[in-house]
Amino acid sequence: MQKDQFFTSGLLKKYLLGIATPIECAKIAALLELNPDWKNQVELLENKFRHWVKIQNSTFTKKNQLN
Numbered sequence: 001m002q003k004d005q006f007f008t009s010g011l012l013k014k015y016l017l018g019i020a021t022p023i024e025c026a027k028i029a030a031l032l033e034l035n036p037d038w039k040n041q042v043e044l045l046e047n048k049f050r051h052w053v054k055i056q057n058s059t060f061t062k063k064n065q066l067n
Helices: 003-008 010-017 022-034 036-066
Strands: none
Touching (some): 003 036, 010 036
16 A cells, blocks of 8 residues: 555544454554554654544533533
8 A cells, every 4th residue: 555545545544533443453553564654644643633632522521511
């Protein structure tokens, strides 16, 4: 798989959302082992996604406290 295919594939999106199958997770892990620079980029994406989720959760919590 080429880099552009990897980063635009639905497979990576499923992995980041935590809904990839065990086989898909294994495929991602294998690709990241073969391509260490991809691994760094995926880690950055994971961190950005976690930060976004944290902000969304905080906003949701604040809205519920106001009601």
